[in-house]
Amino acid sequence: MAKVKKQNLKKKAKGKAGATPAKGAASGASAGGLVTNKKFGQHLLRNPGIVDKILNAAELKPSDVAFEIGPGTGNLTVKLIESCKRVIACEIDPRMAAEVRKRCSGTGRTNLEVRECDVLKEKWPIFDVCVANLPYQISSPFTFKLLAHRPAFRCAVLMFQKEFAERLIAKVGESQYGRLAVNTSLFVKVSCVCKVGRMNFTPPPEVDSMVVKIVPRYPPIEVDFREWDGLMRICFGRKRKTLRSSFCMTYTLKTLEDNYTTWCALTGNRPEKKSMKEKVLEVLGSLKLAEQRAIKSFALN
Numbered sequence: 149m150a151k152v153k154k155q156n157l158k159k160k161a162k163g164k165a166g167a168t169p170a171k172g173a174a175s176g177a178s179a180g181g182l183v184t185n186k187k188f189g190q191h192l193l194r195n196p197g198i199v200d201k202i203l204n205a206a207e208l209k210p211s212d213v214a215f216e217i218g219p220g221t222g223n224l225t226v227k228l229i230e231s232c233k234r235v236i237a238c239e240i241d242p243r244m245a246a247e248v249r250k251r252c253s254g255t256g257r258t259n260l261e262v263r264e265c266d267v268l269k270e271k272w273p274i275f276d277v278c279v280a281n282l283p284y285q286i287s288s289p290f291t292f293k294l295l296a297h298r299p300a301f302r303c304a305v306l307m308f309q310k311e312f313a314e315r316l317i318a319k320v321g322e323s324q325y326g327r328l329a330v331n332t333s334l335f336v337k338v339s340c341v342c343k344v345g346r347m348n349f350t351p352p353p354e355v356d357s358m359v360v361k362i363v364p365r366y367p368p369i370e371v372d373f374r375e376w377d378g379l380m381r382i383c384f385g386r387k388r389k390t391l392r393s394s395f396c397m398t399y400t401l402k403t404l405e406d407n408y409t410t411w412c413a414l415t416g417n418r419p420e421k422k423s424m425k426e427k428v429l430e431v432l433g434s435l436k437l438a439e440q441r442a443i444k445s446f447a448l449n
């Protein structure tokens with residue numbers, strides 16, 4: 149009996165300390181008087197040393213227009229407005245938008261524009277530099293929107309969940325290498341700025357983070373991003389299949405059947421003294437030059 153009571157007490161205590169708030173409810177941690185909301189990934193950066201590393205990596209110029217995603221209570225924003233000509237910040241939570249406006253107006257500067265909106269739905273401004281401690285749940289759609297963004301920006305310095313950042317910077321042959329790394333490396337160069345432990349945030353997330361720097365490639369590669377990404381889905385969609393069978397199963401039906409010679413070469417219907425690599429290259433010969441160049445550099449290694 150005493151044992152059962154003890155267990156019940158233990159359960160109650162655990163329920164209090166480790167309770168997960170209902171979806172969309174405030175997580176309970178307070179940041180400058182505001183209760184953070186888990187739904188919006190509100191993990192505020194509380195280590196000024198990391199803020200400095202992000203801003204140093206961005207190599208800001210006084211003439212820069214900076215685009216900040218999710219300013220929160222303004223931990224990055226207050227420094228950005230000191231270093232840039234103009235800062236445009238996109239914040240989904242009206243409470244945070246009001247807070248960052250209040251905090252920054254206290255500095256006497258008037259170069260901050262806060263847009264209360266969802267960055268994934270908003271039409272983006274023209275900017276030189278993008279800086280963000282991103283809510284992790286939008287990492288992937290945000291990155292693809294950034295890659296497709298024209299005209300190009302000078303650089304983006306972004307905080308991601310560590311595992312996502314590792315997939316971004318992965319090299320050929322590494323287990324994390326996939327569609328994300330290929331798409332990314334075609335358009336931009338990505339490097340690690342620093343790793344950030346979870347205790348640097350209020351409230352701490354359940355994962356560690358990494359800051360990466362993204363620099364667009366110059367001259368820009370002109371490909372239709374949708375078309376290109378479709379191609380990558382074929383290449384990486386069936387991880388256990390070879391590139392050859394992936395193409396046979398999907399791409400060929402629409403494109404390759406029109407081209408009998410290529411179709412034969414790919415499917416081996418007409419025996420040729422060619423290596424698999426040459427056959428695939430032949431198929432890829434029907435693609436645009438930039439696409440071929442990128443595919444040759446990864447898919448056939």
Ligand SMILES: C[S@@+](CC[C@H](N)C(=O)[O-])C[C@H]1O[C@@H](n2cnc3c(N)ncnc32)[C@H](O)[C@@H]1O
Binds near residue numbers: 193217219239
């Ligand atoms: C990880 S917090 C970063 C806050 C602040 N920059 C900092 O480092 O302390 C992410 C911020 O992005 C905001 N946010 C979440 N989803 C968003 C979206 N789709 N569009 C714009 N802002 C968003 C959150 O409300 C939150 O303020």
